Amino acid sequence: MKINNKNFNVFKIYFTPFRTDLVTGVLWELKLNGITEEENFISVYTSTKSNVTSKKIEQLLDSLVAEGLLENFSIEKEIVENKNWNEIWEKGREVIHVSDKIIIKPTFKEYTPKQGELVLTIDPKMSFGTGEHQSTQLVLQLLEKHVKPGMKVLDVGSGTGVLAIAALKLGASSAIAVDNDEWCYDNCKENAELNGVKDSMKIITGDIKNIVETGFDLVLANIQKNILLQIAGEIKKKIRQNGILVLSGLLKQDEAEIKKNYSGLDFIFQEKLIKDDWIGLVFQFKDQLRS
Numbered sequence: 064m065k066i067n068n069k070n071f072n073v074f075k076i077y078f079t080p081f082r083t084d085l086v087t088g089v090l091w092e093l094k095l096n097g098i099t100e101e102e103n104f105i106s107v108y109t110s111t112k113s114n115v116t117s118k119k120i121e122q123l124l125d126s127l128v129a130e131g132l133l134e135n136f137s138i139e140k141e142i143v144e145n146k147n148w149n150e151i152w153e154k155g156r157e158v159i160h161v162s163d164k165i166i167i168k169p170t171f172k173e174y175t176p177k178q179g180e181l182v183l184t185i186d187p188k189m190s191f192g193t194g195e196h197q198s199t200q201l202v203l204q205l206l207e208k209h210v211k212p213g214m215k216v217l218d219v220g221s222g223t224g225v226l227a228i229a230a231l232k233l234g235a236s237s238a239i240a241v242d243n244d245e246w247c248y249d250n251c252k253e254n255a256e257l258n259g260v261k262d263s264m265k266i267i268t269g270d271i272k273n274i275v276e277t278g279f280d281l282v283l284a285n286i287q288k289n290i291l292l293q294i295a296g297e298i299k300k301k302i303r304q305n306g307i308l309v310l311s312g313l314l315k316q317d318e319a320e321i322k323k324n325y326s327g328l329d330f331i332f333q334e335k336l337i338k339d340d341w342i343g344l345v346f347q348f349k350d351q352l353r354s
Contacts, residue, residue: 071096073143074107074120078136084197084339085132085314089123091196092287094244111142130316159194161203165229167194170257181232184257185225186250194225198311201336201343202226202285205309209345210234214280217241217301219271219294220312224251224264226283231260235281241267241274271297278303284310288317292324299328302348307333311343318342 078086083105087098090107093115097108109115117138127133158174159167166182168174176182185194194200203226210216210233218227221240224247231238238260240251248268255261267273271294282302284291291310302308308330313321315337321344322332330346 070111070142070144072109072111072113072115073141074109074117075104075139075141076107076120076124076136077104077138078124079134082132082340084341085127086124088196088198088312088314088341089127089287090120092123093119108143159200161194161200162207164207165203167225181229183225183229183232185223185228185254186257197338197341198285198313198343199225201338201341202283202309202311203229204336205334205343205345206230206233206283209281209307209309211280212236215278216281216283217271217274217276217279219282219284219298220286220290221251221266222247222285224254224266226285227251227264228254228258228260230281230283231263232258235263237263237265239265239267239274239276239279241269241271243268243270270294271301274301277301280306282306282308284308284312286312288313288321291321295324295328299330299348299350304348304350306348308346308348309343310346311341313342313344314340315342318344 083100087105094113095107095109099106117140120138124136156169158172161167164179164181166180167185168182169186170184174182206229210230212234214235216227216230216235216238218238218240221227221242224240227238227240245268248266251266255264279301280303282298325346329348329350331349333347334345336343
């Protein structure tokens with residue numbers, strides 16, 4: 064990851080209790096360039112041209128306080144030079160063992176796979192999806208179980224493309240990765256090339272409404288709850304009868320609302336995985352009108 068902007072805003076955020084997975088997951092709703100975790104605070108990086116402000120961060124964290132998930136927080140803002148951010152970013156990246164089978168590594172880390180391991184090489188630029196976050200790991204673990212040879216996959220909110228790439232490496236025949244962040248196009252393309260799946264992966268800048276294809280066997284969406292509620296109807300249009308839907312980016316308290324919304328659109332709940340405060344949900348689409 065080499066960032067071209069000269070300087071970056073960094074927001075140092077202290078909070079109690081120190082539930083980094085919860086706070087970082089909520090903050091990724093904003094257009095961030097990266098997050099690093101320190102001993103007792105997190106640093107949130109944005110371009111100096113970004114519209115992310117201390118006030119916007121406060122509003123998200125205030126919602127966590129209102130829900131009783133945080134007791135208090137404070138924010139400090141400063142500006143750092145680009146070269147320092149790149150050094151911090153590379154220093155903090157490690158090889159990630161998502162499961163006994165799936166391993167994620169950046170290009171600058173060496174790793175010799177053991178028999179049966181699947182190594183994904185992912186370099187995030189401005190995109191969410193390093194594999195460190197619980198929600199990404201939940202989807203990857205669910206993909207191990209639900210990807211079947213020849214599947215046609217749609218990854219909504221693809222970020223680095225890690226989920227679409229994993230699906231292809233696990234046996235899917237084609238994947239479309241779509242994200243409304245312009246940084247994701249080049250990042251997805253580079254990661255697809257690194258993993259040898261560029262010919263099977265179509266990358267689109269936009270949102271699910273920009274996807275003209277339908278009949279997907281497997282739809283993935285690792286996005287926060289409000290977006291998943293908004294796009295439920297569009298997902299229904301894209302998935303085939305008996306197709307599988309995997310959702311994450313969700314906290315435990317989001318489960319009931321998501322299930323209610325999607326069950327009303329003929330998605331049948333199948334399975335749940337939990338990691339810390341985060342959940343991954345699996346549904347199967349069974350539209351009686353299509354039967």
